[in-house]
Amino acid sequence: MQSTSLRTVNVTRYIQPLREGGSLPALAEADDDFKYVLKFKGNGHGIKSLIAELIGGEIARALGLKLPELVFANLDEAFGRTEADEEIQDLLKASQGLNLGLHFLSGAINFDPVVTKVDSKLASQIVWLDAFITNIDRSAKNTNMLIWNKELWLIDHGSCLNFQYTWTDWEAKAKSPFAYIKEHVLLNKANQLKDVDSEFSKLLTDEKLKSIVELIPDEWLMWEDSEETREQRREIYFKFLSIRNKHSELFLNEAENARKTLI
Template sequence: MLTEVTATRYVTPLREGGSLPGIVEADDLGTYVMKFTGAGQGRKTLVAEVICGQLARRLGLRVPELVTMQLDPVIGLSEPDQEVQELLKASGGLNLGMDFLPGSLGFDPLAYEVDPKEAGRVVWFDAVINNVDRSWRNPNMLVWHGDLWLIDHGATMIWHHNWPGAQASAAKSYDASDHALAPFSPDVAAAAEELAPLVTEELLTEVAADVPDEWLVDEPGFETTDALRRAYVEALLPRAATIHERIELGPRTERRASQAPGWLTEHLTPWPHPTKKDRTKDSST
């Protein structure tokens, strides 16, 4: 079970993310990146963050520690940004926090070398969870104290948005051609040999148990939250065993549209963004 803390101060929004996460201080004196139930993607994003983040940690990959965070919407009354105020008002109750890594830098493949073994472990893991949001367009990795850390798993396990087709979706291949670590010759076979045996039914059941009940209630087709947790286990278990046979690594396809969900694509536009171009043009006239 995740540790539960209470948010005591909203510090600042992080506008790089599509869900408008924010830096928040808590009653344990920790500082966290908070993701909100009231964001446009809803609670399934938080479910994915917990299951995938906890699975990664159990497999020895670096992911910031996760906590659940109680939020009183009154915390946002002094926030001048109307969008942030509305988000906080819509997110009262239990939300998700990730340990804030001060001084960390966004992953840059030109500045940070990743060895094939580590690259293979990350690519294999992303294939298991079907992560469509760790591409060269948006790596979702940080470098902290010289180590690679994985963040932002809300756009994974896309089958949980359509449970009737979950088994068929989970059986599909994984195209890693545009993966941020594809240029580092990822040793996927070695990763599968090491990690696949660790992804047991028991491990996945323990990981799914970390998801709070209130994020799982009222899911169509499931009478109980335990039945829904079981569905996550049944989708991930066979995929972990065989996905290494279906990972595609080919030339990077810069012109192909992103495979990320629609709510993310507007945030994946390669630099310079159209809005930045417009501002430059306006300032020169």
């Protein structure tokens, strides 16, 4: 299995805001000459949305699903001073340091379930992933999937790991089903969930999950709304994922039952 690591790039040019995102992501260029969809830690949803994006995305990659490369994107304190839009300038000022970039897939188009058919195995894999990471944002209204080079690519996992926004009873939430799976755009195609569960739950070893959680930068764990240390918070993320994986039958059964109502 590939090692878990992310490159770090320095943002050199702010190209344009992507207004369709509620957190004001942007298209930007970095010092490696690649373009990225930049997710800012100073966004209205806060730093936890970047942690969700990082963990959800790297779990998808560990499971063999296609996802654009994620990179840590460093914003220098001088960056954005000449930006005319005050809202964007405030966002850039609040996002100095490490942010998260998603490699920009030039020419990609949004996935349309009416136009593109997804085979049942891949549909089952994506449904399992989203039930595991509690991703509420893969509905018909907003699929967060792209077609690029005739293949399906996953993007935008910032709305997963909902437990972190209350940060209480996290162990109970790890063992809970995921009712929002009934809204999943691929649920009706996901008829191989049990086979996928057997495969994926074995791939996500504690060692792999811990290596993904270790990617969270220390500066992303410096919150003021709880008393744990950074390492204690990191450990809670790991334990949540580990416990949830070991009790996958709970969210698997929820998905199976939800799917029966669609058939």
